[in-house]
Amino acid sequence: MLRLKSSDPDFARTFARLVKDRRESDPDIARDVQTIIDDVRLRGDEALAEYTERFDGHLPADDGWRIPAEDCREAFENLAPDLRAALELAAQRIRDYHRAQLPEDRDYTDEAGLRLGAKWRAVDGAGLYVPGGRAAYPSSLLMNAIPAKVAGVERLVVTTPTPKGVVNPLVLAAAHLAGVDEIWRVGGAQAVAALAHGTRRIRPVDVITGPGNAWVAEAKRQLYGVVGIDMVAGPSEILVIADGKNDPVWIAADLLSQAEHDPLAQSILITDDAAFADQVADAVGVEIAMLPTAKVAKASWDAYGTIIVVDSLDEAPALANALAAEHVEIATDDPDAIFAGIRHAGSVFLGRHTPEAIGDYVAGPNHVLPTGRRARFASGLSVLDFMKRTSFIAVPESALGAVGPAAIALADAEGLAAHARSIELRLGL
């Protein structure tokens, strides 16, 4: 854990290093991923089978690659009642929040007489990557699948690794609840390549979303342009801005809720109370010991955990903007005062009773958020990631005279004679 004070003479330099510190990207991964993508593109299902056997330790039978819809329904029906109710509440709240994101079409005629507009349509097919193993989260499935379905995507394909052949019944249950159309037992960069380029078994999709490990993230990055992707995802991070009036144990739990995700996750506390900082640091130590996820949480906290003591929380927005964190918690009496100064963040959690974990599951806004300072330019997942806009223009004969000559002048200036000619002909010039 790193401890900083904003009044220290070399704080600016140390903080800049913290901001620049990238917990991702390995050139060896990039090469490996490219090899896998090329291989899947050329050899299709054969390559998929080899990689699945190698990385997941099992090889499905020819007819065992796709998990039947029946298995998903069964998994859903076999859920414990409280868990089923929890999933249903989450799905309903996510659906409600994302429905309001649906963009409106435009179609109007302007003063010059031109009809202009734009219409939004869903992509035909979307692929959702659902991690296996440590990170096989039904909540991630809901957060990806529901916006796609709300957007109107007709073919929703999930790929998920099933190490040693073991499926996660919770993921299947969530897939049933969200209305996923296909689920395939394949993971890693090879799954992303199959979704993008298609194989004989798996038809290609137009957009691929969903979190994954470094290989998955790199595969999405490399295939961007062949398909749309949500965002390059890296390890998670949380920034907690808290005054000394919080319960240090609550704040410690919040920091650890990020740390327990991934040894590369980062938890940062900014506080204006040095004694409170000590209490939180102590509480983290106590809390970690009680966690079944202690090993991961401790690795993350030891390597990347950071506590910054500032003279005043007025300093917090500027620091938060430089960090552009995925999650920002503001645990003060008037969180909006600080929030007003925050320009770059994936999602913000306001007030002492809004732990980030609420947003992971049931609040409604998406938990797929930009990491690694990408909140400077990127947004959380939304229905827009599964839609695209077609603009349109209609010029009635009577209106061409109002805008045509200007277009001709510009086309001539750019040396594009056929552009000019296509308008001149219609104006009888």
Added chain:
Amino acid sequence: MLRLKSSDPDFARTFARLVKDRRESDPDIARDVQTIIDDVRLRGDEALAEYTERFDGHLPADDGWRIPAEDCREAFENLAPDLRAALELAAQRIRDYHRAQLPEDRDYTDEAGLRLGAKWRAVDGAGLYVPGGRAAYPSSLLMNAIPAKVAGVERLVVTTPTPKGVVNPLVLAAAHLAGVDEIWRVGGAQAVAALAHGTRRIRPVDVITGPGNAWVAEAKRQLYGVVGIDMVAGPSEILVIADGKNDPVWIAADLLSQAEHDPLAQSILITDDAAFADQVADAVGVEIAMLPTAKVAKASWDAYGTIIVVDSLDEAPALANALAAEHVEIATDDPDAIFAGIRHAGSVFLGRHTPEAIGDYVAGPNHVLPTGRRARFASGLSVLDFMKRTSFIAVPESALGAVGPAAIALADAEGLAAHARSIELRLGL
């Protein structure tokens, strides 16, 4: 030029090849571009200087890299009056169309008592690539710069190559009109790398947009994730859907207005009238001969031009959706009937008096559009490319009981103990 009939027995196969045909992507380019990016990241301005000298044939003096704002104002003031008026009309219409794209923030309290919402903010800095040489288009500058400024971007940086040191006064004039903040004499992959990673002279930006050659497009693709980008851009294409009642010369001019952009551009005509198809083919031959851009247009038309004769224009939407073309012209009496069936297109031009060139300059909608079948999942440039959304959640103490237990159940099911604990503590569990 390729000529197809949809009733031919092997049409499906030939058309599938047309759809799959990629006029881009060269693995050698990818490697070259990666070398350039790495070099600029490590050696900064020194590398920029070397590449600029090598590719643009000139080396600016230390204080000559940035083009002064004064030069831009002067270029604007020296424009011929009709050209100045044309640029101003274009800028105004682009501004009007894009202003209506500004998204609304959300902030509401739902039935469960949770306050939820999202706020949109512009990125801090945007970089606009403006091609030099053959494609030094002031219209491109307006189409990129105006949405950025409408979005609220405070620092708008243009990079543009100035081969042999020659600047394009029209580009400078457009930069003045659009309110660009910095213009640098640098192009190619090296300019994109400088914008993304920053150098001592050029501070980094958060988003890079703008068209460019294959090197620029590949550099943007590789740097996606370090910065946001608009879209991977490839060679342009137009699909004209026209019945036999059009003037074949008009349609020929429209096809050539795409072909004259780039030897790799593609122009496709779909018509239900075989005699009209012949007339258009003949007219293309006649028109090409008159064009100062004949060499480029002929190369494109010979290599990629395609005429598809269908039995009925009812077949057109399905073919158009498979092609997912950047530009689609519908030259019929009732273009909306065909448009209703089109799901995938960058921009659509409705009616006999709406040549695509109108949209390139003065209509208002953006002319930076997805190419190479990417309209399946991507949209034209908009203010959203320069903005990002921060979601937020505030749970009052009184509302945590309504959603907290469901979140705890899900966290437990996912094995994330600290997530559950952060909520349990607040609920006194």
